Amino acid sequence: MTSTADAARPPGRPRSVRADEAIVEATLDLLAEGSTIETISVEAIAARAGVGKATIYRRWPGKDALLRDALRRLKGDPPQPSGGSVREDLITLVSAIGHNVDPRAAQIMPCLVPEMKRSPEQYAFYQSIVEPRRAAMREVLRRGVREGELRADIDIEVTMAMLTGPMLIQRVLNWNPDLDEATLPEKVVDGVLAGIRAR
Amino acid sequence: MTSTADAARPPGRPRSVRADEAIVEATLDLLAEGSTIETISVEAIAARAGVGKATIYRRWPGKDALLRDALRRLKGDPPQPSGGSVREDLITLVSAIGHNVDPRAAQIMPCLVPEMKRSPEQYAFYQSIVEPRRAAMREVLRRGVREGELRADIDIEVTMAMLTGPMLIQRVLNWNPDLDEATLPEKVVDGVLAGIRAR
DNA sequence: ACGATACGGAACGTATCCGTATCGATATGA
DNA sequence: TCATATCGATACGGATACGTTCCGTATCGT
Structure with missing residues (x-):
């Protein structure tokens, strides 16, 4: 031996x-x-x-x-929110969307979209990357509700989609050429926080 | 002759x-x-x-x-908002996102995502489909501002991304398996209208 | 030193696809 | 009737990629 x-x-x-x-x-x-x-x-x-x-x-x-x-190999660790105000943490998380550690990921991820639609393994792979990030955001939102900074009647999952969606379609699809990606995270977070209805 | x-x-x-x-x-x-x-x-x-x-x-x-x-052939006419309340029109438009006339479009569109990233022609093709729909939503939002139903200081383009993004990532990417697509449009519109901050 | 295994490079056979050509049959106008 | 152009089907040459198998060489443990 x-x-x-x-x-x-x-x-x-x-x-x-x-x-x-x-x-x-x-x-x-x-x-x-x-x-x-x-x-x-x-x-x-x-x-x-x-x-x-x-x-x-x-x-x-x-x-x-x-x-x-x-x-x-592309699967990086989900970003850690700083634990400051809910608004700051959300901006941190939203900014990280589609902004991976490996810069190649931004180019590669869109390639997986069609694959996902037909391959359960690819879909599971995608979810294994996305879920930790969703979990981090979910935790921040729950904290906001707990501490009274956010309303108690919001739908957490829908709110996450409202925060994530705009960044994702812009970074992945280049949805609207007129949008500025650099300032978008802050604008989205503030927009979702405040709402657009006149009052 | x-x-x-x-x-x-x-x-x-x-x-x-x-x-x-x-x-x-x-x-x-x-x-x-x-x-x-x-x-x-x-x-x-x-x-x-x-x-x-x-x-x-x-x-x-x-x-x-x-x-x-x-x-x-897949390019259908953009949906016509009914012209009722801004909330109703937005729900109509948001519901139509990724919900094309030809059901095959839902399967085909994601295939174009990688293509878009490298082919200017494909990107132009994509924009030619998306822009009319963006224009319809832009008009509804402007009407809302004009008639006082929406605040005057909102960023129209960012607001469109906030309304479109959640539906698009859910319908195209199947972003969150736990979200219900049927009720999502209404929830997103109401969420964006009201905001999530406690007040 | 020696056997064993890996290395980079090159070739091979199979399969698939593109774009073109050719076939007999069919449908139209003069 | 006859010329003409299309039809579906099939075959072709050129190109590309896969997966395998061979080289001659390099690097390990013994």
Whole structure:
């Protein structure tokens, strides 16, 4: 028993960690540059990574498995609200929408939209990214209600959609070319807080 | 002069109107069933339409032109607000978001999202569909301000995003599985009208 | 040093698609 | 009747991608 646990290291040359990294990075780069999940090719990935195709097929059984693993890398931690006023926390959370840690995510996420519609796994993947962020926002809203800063009769889930939707369609769909993304979070939060009805 | 205008009918067998229709319908069907713009094939379209490939190439110079024409069919007229109260009109408009005349549009539109990000033509196509609907909502909001039902200091464009965003992310992205799409329009409109701040 | 395994690179066979060409059959006008 | 152009079907060449399999080389444990 020379090794800790049963990590019997197999003989021969160990697999290059550098190749592992390069393959995944190349995949994400290509996706961010405009390839879609269906048009991206293993050959392009290999070429971009400076790696032989065989090296890829030694690690993954096929393109789908590789893409699944690569996309999993994009999942960052949900942002932590500072815990100041409810308004400040909401602005923090809303600003983070579609503004991921990995800048490539902003380009890649829209590519997953069509996929989601038909693949339950892709939808589950999407939800696994979105849910933690929803949870953070939900907590801030509940705190606001608890401390009396927000009304008690609001629908939390609908309110989250009201805060998230505008940012998401603007950042993902470029919905309205005339909107300024930089100031949108603050305007949306204040808009939702105040309402638009005359009084 | 036997013909009205200069419609000199060419000799030979006239083109089948039935084939015209079948080709476009087959294209939209395939897109709605999961094909993306890039993976759909002329051969699949021809097979589905019960048509020879040559029949397609006799009408369109290539796949792109066919897709453009087919997608243009999905563009319905923007909904006409009834002209009642601002609240009622907004609910009408918000309910119509992502709720197109052709039910296939709901499946097809998300497919265009990735395309939009890189193709200026696709983005222009998307805007040509969205802008009339935005214009209708803008008009309702301006009317509300004019008639004193809405505050005069609201940002019209941001308000439109607040009304549109929640419906769009729910209908297109299935953003939150717990939200009820049927009642969402009314809740969003009332939420935006009233605001959530305690007072 | 030696065996074992990985490496990058290249080629291969299969499959699919595009756009074009060709076929016999069919429908229209002269 | 006859020329003409379309019909659906099929085949083709060129291109691309997949997944596999071979090189010759590099790097590990023993």
